[in-house]
Amino acid sequence: MAPPKLYTIKDSGNCYKPRLLAALLNIKLELVEVDYRNDQHHSPEFLAINPRGQIPALVDGDKVFTDSAAILVYLSGYQSDSNTIGALLPFWSNDVVEQAEIVDWVAFATGWIQSGIATARAIIRFRGVSATTQPLLDTATAKGEKSLEILQLRLRTNEWLAVGRPTIADIAVFCYVVLAPQGNISLDPYPAVKSWISRIRNLPGFFAIEGLDDPEYGKRA
Known part of the structure; x- marks a missing residue:
């Protein structure tokens, strides 16, 4: 097949x-x-x-x-x-309550993370900072930092975002959070988030996309 x-x-x-x-x-x-x-x-x-x-x-x-x-x-x-x-490593659930908890964080990724961290990265990498893009970048950066504060609060007392084990919630949120430095958003003020990133990177089968550890990767001059 x-x-x-x-x-x-x-x-x-x-x-x-x-x-x-x-x-x-x-x-x-x-x-x-x-x-x-x-x-x-x-x-x-x-x-x-x-x-x-x-x-x-x-x-x-x-x-x-x-x-x-x-x-x-x-x-x-x-x-x-x-x-x-x-x-x-089951990343989903057959329980409707657990499904809702997982989807709650997936929605956070498609809303808060996408309009914050992902947008800041896209502006810096693909459009560049200018008089036109600076207000958009400021808004995205503020939203991104607020998103990281929310994650920090959650991850200070939880190893994973939902149901006590790695799920698609963690994958959905991780893949732009780990790239936040490429949008000039530092992860250093969020130690619980950084620890969570390390846990994901230690999952069996993990792989890093090109430039994952390089904050300058792909930035416009």
């Missing part, structure tokens, strides 16, 4: 999320790199997969998922002969 096909961009935090979860669960993916800079995500071929023109997108047979959160949920329950690590 052909592996699920993930349309991705190598530097995208949202694309990193399903790639990281797949690695932790030992799920093989076929990666298709989308030429974002040349607008391939708005080509007729890609729009036939995702009419919104957004990346990532996952295609598995006749099933198509066009949002990183949905892809995380799908992969967390994916069954294959080789996902033995996944059997040891």
Whole structure:
């Protein structure tokens, strides 16, 4: 059976999320790199997969998922002969209360983290700081720092964001939080967040995307 096909961009935090979860669960993916800079995500071929023109997108047979959160949920329950690590590290739940707790943090990632840390990184890396972008960057930085304060409060007394074990909640939040220094947002004031990052990095199967440990990676001059 052909592996699920993930349309991705190598530097995208949202694309990193399903790639990281797949690695932790030992799920093989076929990666298709989308030429974002040349607008391939708005080509007729890609729009036939995702009419919104957004990346990532996952295609598995006749099933198509066009949002990183949905892809995380799908992969967390994916069954294959080789996902033995996944059997040891369940990243989802069959309990509706636990599901709600997990989704609460996934929503935090798509809301607070995306409009804060991810936006600050995108401005600095792809648009550059100018008179036009500075107000946007200031707003995103403030939102990012507030997000980290919320995470610090949670992680001071909890090893994981939801249900006492690693779940897709941690993956959804981690993949941009760890990249915060690329948006000039320091993690140093948040020791509990940094400890949580270390715990995720120590999970079996973890891999780092290019530039993960380099705050200057990809920044515009």
